[in-house]
Amino acid sequence: MGRIIVEVMPKPEILDPQGKAIVGVLPHQGIMQFGDVRQGKRFELTVDGDVTDEALEAAKKAAETVLSNPIIEDVVGVYAEEQ
Amino acid sequence: MGRIIVEVMPKPEILDPQGKAIVGVLPHQGIMQFGDVRQGKRFELTVDGDVTDEALEAAKKAAETVLSNPIIEDVVGVYAEEQ
Numbered sequence: 001m002g003r004i005i006v007e008v009m010p011k012p013e014i015l016d017p018q019g020k021a022i023v024g025v026l027p028h029q030g031i032m033q034f035g036d037v038r039q040g041k042r043f044e045l046t047v048d049g050d051v052t053d054e055a056l057e058a059a060k061k062a063a064e065t066v067l068s069n070p071i072i073e074d075v076v077g078v079y080a081e082e083q
Numbered sequence: 084m085g086r087i088i089v090e091v092m093p094k095p096e097i098l099d100p101q102g103k104a105i106v107g108v109l110p111h112q113g114i115m116q117f118g119d120v121r122q123g124k125r126f127e128l129t130v131d132g133d134v135t136d137e138a139l140e141a142a143k144k145a146a147e148t149v150l151s152n153p154i155i156e157d158v159v160g161v162y163a164e165e166q
Contacts, residue, residue: 004117007125022126022149029148033141034087036129042090043105046119058116065112066105 002051004059007077008068009040043067044081051080085134087142090160091151092123126150127164134163 010016019037026034045062047055056078063075093099102120109117128145130138139161146158 009125009127019126025149026145029145031141031145031149033130033138034128034145035131036127038127040125040127042092042123042125043102044092044119044121044123045117047116048118055116058114062109062112062114062117066108066114 002047002049002055003081004045004047004051004055005077005079005081006043006045006059006063006067006075007040008043008063008073009038009076011072011074014072040073040076041067056080085130085132085138086164087128087130087134087138088160088162088164089126089128089142089146089150089158090123091126091146091156092121092159094155094157097155123156123159124150139163 016038018039022037022039023034026032026037045059060078063078064070068075099121101122105120105122106117109115109120128142143158143161146161147153151158
């Protein structure tokens with residue numbers, strides 16, 4: 001059984017209110033190191049057998065069509081998870 | 084300027100309705116390869132200088148307190164982004 005990871009982030013020019021909220025909360029927890037936070041999505045896609053080139057191509061297609069909105073998001077990673 | 088990535092996923096025993104919805108939609112796009120999909124979160128934390136051990140420790144603390152709910156989610160990765 002293999003697994004493919006897909007990473008999606010809001011485009012840099014898109015406002016990320018969740019990230020901004022987190023930046024505001026961290027100092028209340030004593031965490032001062034981070035000037036900016038962006039929140040995106042991480043998907044784990046499970047394939048029955050090994051991760052083939054064909055499965056990776058299918059994952060890239062899924063990433064661009066179902067898992068992200070290309071108007072406001074970038075697919076920043078599609079790769080087989082290391083076993 | 085450095086960046087730390089934090090990855091958070093729902094625990095395996097927690098139902099993931101978003102992932103289930105995606106599994107149901109993919110075949111309509113001609114994508115048949117994936118038997119299971121789980122959706123989690125990916126955060127980018129920006130630090131002013133380089134990523135120090137102290138910044139990584141702060142990111143781990145943020146991951147466990149603000150960025151995830153330990154009851155239902157696992158922090159599956161905290162690492163410096165490669166430049």
